[in-house]
Amino acid sequence: MTSLMLIAVDLAAVVVLAYALYFRRHRRRDLVTAFVVVNIGVLAVTKVLASAEIGMGVGLGLFGVLSIIRLRSSEISQHEVAYYFASLAIGLIAGFDTLQPLLSVSLIALILAMIAIVDSPLLLSRSRQQSLRLDRAFTDESAMRAHVEQLLGGTVKVMEVTELDMVNDTTTVDVRWHRPDHSTRVYAPQAEDQGNYAQFQTAIRNQERQEARSSR
Known part of the structure; x- marks a missing residue:
């Protein structure tokens, strides 16, 4: 039940990240798809690793590898890299069942809140x-x-x-x-x-x- 709850939280969080925050502010449709797919992919792989009882180090290694991937099909800006990182982090946090559910939800909410604040058009608008x-x-x-x-x-x-x-x-x-x-x-x-x-x-x-x- 906890696993299904975290999956639902992850889906809700990535929708907020990709559509409510990124697309409404930057209007780049292709990266919306990328953020959602990367998030779901990381969540699925993390669930597989967790069910296979592979150590936390392997999961963190996977996160490190994914976080340094640079897609060369088009150039992305630094704030878009931040959205990529947030999408990866949310999927990874939701994928591990070893964390307390309240802690996982709190960390996901913290990521969304911080990116909503630091990427706000009201902050450093000039x-x-x-x-x-x-x-x-x-x-x-x-x-x-x-x-x-x-x-x-x-x-x-x-x-x-x-x-x-x-x-x-x-x-x-x-x-x-x-x-x-x-x-x-x-x-x-x-x-x-x-x-x-x-x-x-x-x-x-x-x-x-x-x-x-x-x-x-």
Whole structure:
């Protein structure tokens, strides 16, 4: 009876994890299927190992192997890795009958509660991360920061150049930035903004030319 109860708890938990939490927030359907299937697969294998009276070490070894699997069909982000890990953990906890039922249910509830909190859109909602390819080869960090902030319409916190191509006159930069409280959209120059944006670019170029001349 305890085993059937834990299976029912596992099914309910993975539905909450995959559909109520992940899909409603991130809308990636293929990973919903992956989370559910991985969870059920781990639960089934764990039940088989437990019924065969194989040691706990084998089960934990299986969990370790599954947790480092990297599916190369498509790239997944770090928060999606966290959902994978949660799906694996829930299946493993529900699969072992050696734990007290109350403890198993409490651990599963804790996993769901924590992922609901840390992946909430209300938590760190202003923080953004973006990779940009700029149409200039920036060598001045201050000018590049001003240019990126103008493009994004927010405040750059951390900026790291990943590629500087002097031949093709481009810069690839990884940016961590905060959007303003009053706006949720990423800045993109519209037709009415093109004039101001062009003036900004011209001002930056003129400033760099003047600095280059004064340094000679």
